[in-house]
Amino acid sequence: MTRELVYTGFMSLDGVVDSPGGKAEGHRSGGWVMGTEFVPEAYSLKAEELEETTALMFGRRSYEAFAPIWPGSEDHAGYKDLPKYVVSSTLEKDALVDGWGEITVLRSAEDVAELKRSEGGPIFIHGSAELARRLADADLIDRYHLLVFPVLLAAGKSVFSRADRDQQNLKLRDSAAYSNGVVKLVYDVVR
Known part of the structure; x- marks a missing residue:
């Protein structure tokens, strides 16, 4: 049995995932999550993920953005001692x-595939849209956890490839809609 690789992220209705909390990546509409009314139950997926997560994975840029903040963040305290993998x-x-648990650098998609063949539970990718897109193109992503926000941004990074490739089917595992317009979508990749 292989470990599951799960992408989790905030997404605009038109598929943009970058800069949801601020302008760190230079997106002119950075911070777009903050423009949606806060409804606590719309974020319940994050608590569910914490219970399931056995390791975290980041691309280099997301790691460099999160590493100075998450180790001391109360919101992310549950992740502090989990193993972390940075693909770079x-x-x-x-x-x-x-002080942020064991951190291992992986150099390639082949290294990620080898990690998936090891013992253990689900590995969650936070942020890291470019990494997730490359790993999806290599058929390594097993599940998507998306919180889709009621906003159209028209430009920005997408976790989904625009490359001409074979159709990939998804199976809806869970969904919910919240009073602020946010929609939770959890999909398994069908193989």
Whole structure:
């Protein structure tokens, strides 16, 4: 049995995933999540994920954005001691932060495939749209956890490839709609 690789993210209705909390990536509409009324139950998926997560995975840029903040964040305290994997061909081990659990640098999609064949539970990818897109193209993503926000951004990064490839079917595992217009969509990749 292989470990599941799960992409989780906030997404606009038109598929944009970058800069939901701020303008860190330079997106002119950065912080778009904050423009939606806060309804606590719309974020219940995040608590459910924490119970299931056995490891985290990031691309280099998302790691560099989260590493200075998440280790001391009360909102992310449950992730502190979990193993973390950073997929990067350029990140050096001396650039890894201390005090945030075991962190391993993986250099390729082949390294990710090998990790999936190891013992353990689900590995969740936070942020890291480009990484998730590359891993999906390599048929390594097993599930998507999406919170879709009622906003159209027209430009920005998507987790889904625009490359000409074979159709990939998804099976709806769970869904819910909330009073603020946010929709939870959890899909399994059909193989």
